Amino acid sequence: MLNVLSFYKEVPEEIIVNRNWTCRPSEPENAWKKPYLIQPATVESVHDALARGPFVGISSVGPRCYSVEPSRFDGQISTYPDVTVYGWKIGAERISNSIHVPIIICGVQRKAEKEHLYYVLAEDISQNPEEAIGKFAPLSTDRKVYVASMKTFARFEFDMFPPVSQQEFEQNKDQLVVPTPLAGQPDLIELWKQGKITISQI
Numbered sequence: 001m002l003n004v005l006s007f008y009k010e011v012p013e014e015i016i017v018n019r020n021w022t023c024r025p026s027e028p029e030n031a032w033k034k035p036y037l038i039q040p041a042t043v044e045s046v047h048d049a050l051a052r053g054p055f056v057g058i059s060s061v062g063p064r065c066y067s068v069e070p071s072r073f074d075g076q077i078s079t080y081p082d083v084t085v086y087g088w089k090i091g092a093e094r095i096s097n098s099i100h101v102p103i104i105i106c107g108v109q110r111k112a113e114k115e116h117l118y119y120v121l122a123e124d125i126s127q128n129p130e131e132a133i134g135k136f137a138p139l140s141t142d143r144k145v146y147v148a149s150m151k152t153f154a155r156f157e158f159d160m161f162p163p164v165s166q167q168e169f170e171q172n173k174d175q176l177v178v179p180t181p182l183a184g185q186p187d188l189i190e191l192w193k194q195g196k197i198t199i200s201q202i
Contacts, residue, residue, distance in 0.1 A: 004043050006050040007107030009080050011120055011138050015104060016169050017056050017161035019177045020132045037162055040154035043115050046108040054106040055163050056136045060156035061148050062101045062121055067093045073147065077109065077118070085118060087147040100158050102136055106145070115150035132175035133164070 023037040037055075038045045049055055063070065070086035077083050107118030121139040164172075179199050182189045191197045 001110060001113055003112075004047050004108065004110040005077070005079065006047050007077050007080060007083075007109070007118060008050070008054050009083060009106075011054050011104055011106050013137060014125070015054065015056055015122075015136045016164050016166075017134050017136060018132055018164045018168065018172060019134050019161065020172075020175065021162055021164070023160045023162075037160045039157065039160070041117070041150065041157055041160065042154075043108050043110045043150060046105065046117060049160075049162060050105070050108065052163055054104050056122065056161045057103050057105050057119070057157060058100050058159040059103060059153060060097050060099055060101065060158070061103065061119070061153060062146060063142070064099050064101055065094055065096050065156075067095050070146065076116075076147065077107065078111075083145060085145045085147040097156065103146075104136065104138060105160070108150075116147050117150055117153045118145055118147050120145055130177055131173065132177050133169055133173045134161075 023039050037049050066088050068088070070088055073085050073087060075081045076085050102122040102124055103119040104122045105117060105119050109116050109118070121142050121144075122136045123139050124134060125137050126134040176193070178189055179192070181199055182192055188197065192199075
């Protein structure tokens with residue numbers, strides 16, 4: 001397997017996402033969504049997405065999901081030997097497999113057949129989380145770079161969102177978020193907007 005490395009030492013202060021461009025789930029009715037993020041994530045798909053810069057993900061990873069402190073790993077990223085990363089060793093006790101943690105994915109690496117994903121914790125700073133366009137920023141109180149094996153991330157990932165351009169932001173900023181089960185079903189979306197059905201009825 002070829003070695004792969006993409007890593008952004010500098011993470012933007014703010015990342016804009018379109019919540020309707022989720023890559024979850026992968027049913028045929030959602031085929032219209034942005035195609036360059038897939039689920040489950042692979043080194044190749046994350047590497048391709050990182051060509052556009054760091055992007056937002058939702059996954060059960062990070063300190064809130066473990067009962068123990070992370071271990072420190074120095075010199076793990078070959079192009080940035082000064083970057084320290086933190087992570088949990090195999091078998092570390094987890095608190096939860098279902099807490100959905102927003103993260104900014106800033107790197108991916110395959111080396112000697114070991115595959116790792118690098119991320120920083122994030123927070124949703126959107127003024128209105130119900131709008132399609134959202135904004136995420138690195139968590140101000142914890143700017144550590146964390147690492148997870150691709151196997152762990154793929155197991156616990158919930159969603160990923162590609163970055164959007166300023167033009168897309170302006171065009172879509174007034175849209176409502178369409179719940180994933182309704183994606184690609186305009187008749188049901190209209191009934192949902194009118195309050196005639198709820199997601200639990202789908």
